[in-house]
Amino acid sequence: AQSVSQHNHHVILSEAASLELGCNYSYGGTVNLFWYVQYPGQHLQLLLKYFSGDPLVKGIKGFEAEFIKSKFSFNLRKPSVQWSDTAEYFCAPSARGGADGLTFGKGTHLIIQP
Amino acid sequence: ETGVTQSPTHLIKTRGQQVTLRCSSQSGHNTVSWYQQALGQGPQFIFQYYREEENGRGNFPPRFSGLQFPNYSSELNVNALELDDSALYLCASSTQRGLSYNEQFFGPGTRLTVL
Numbered sequence: 001a002q003s004v005s006q007h008n009h010h011v012i013l014s015e016a017a018s019l020e021l022g023c024n025y026s027y028g029g030t031v032n033l034f035w036y037v038q039y040p041g042q043h044l045q046l047l048l049k050y051f052s053g054d055p056l057v058k059g060i061k062g063f064e065a066e067f068i069k070s071k072f073s074f075n076l077r078k079p080s081v082q083w084s085d086t087a088e089y090f091c092a093p094s095a096r097g098g099a100d101g102l103t104f105g106k107g108t109h110l111i112i113q114p
Numbered sequence: 115e116t117g118v119t120q121s122p123t124h125l126i127k128t129r130g131q132q133v134t135l136r137c138s139s140q141s142g143h144n145t146v147s148w149y150q151q152a153l154g155q156g157p158q159f160i161f162q163y164y165r166e167e168e169n170g171r172g173n174f175p176p177r178f179s180g181l182q183f184p185n186y187s188s189e190l191n192v193n194a195l196e197l198d199d200s201a202l203y204l205c206a207s208s209t210q211r212g213l214s215y216n217e218q219f220f221g222p223g224t225r226l227t228v229l
Contacts, residue, residue, distance in 0.1 A: 032217075043204075043220050043221060044204065046218075090156050090157075101147050101161075101172060102147075102218060103159065106156050107156050
């Protein structure tokens, strides 16, 4: 069974600050890695994904994440946050090719103060 | 392109009752997954349907069951409702197309309250 840990449950930043949200997963096989975002009142949306290749992946709205295989980590970053980035962020690994669905972390509630 | 839709939006039931939630997958998608999201938690995988058969299941009891229809829409049925079943139920659709298999697109959810 796989598990995922998101280290920061509540983060409050000012606009233009840099952001890094930690995500570590536990799984012995090959995984696909995802970050999903849930803006207030909206449904879950895919922020970015990693399947293979370049471990630094870029997503929508200026977000990026780096896959470090040796550390089982997939941290989310953004150099300069905006008020509109206020949302809930979920890291979600999934076994490659399996039918076990996504394993979501508990989420990080990010609040950006103007 | 139509996204994932779910009905109803909200539902209130009493303990012991049965409930059916519905999901229409995104156009071109043939796989549907269901998740339960309790307040303040991340979604938890319930099960997945592909070609009208359940082909993956999370740690949920048998009173959680589902169906997938030829048009790829799906139902989630929960029998003998318990108070802890109160949650947001999310449907997600995807395609089994190489490495994009696990990329899932989520609907807005059905908020179930069990009294």
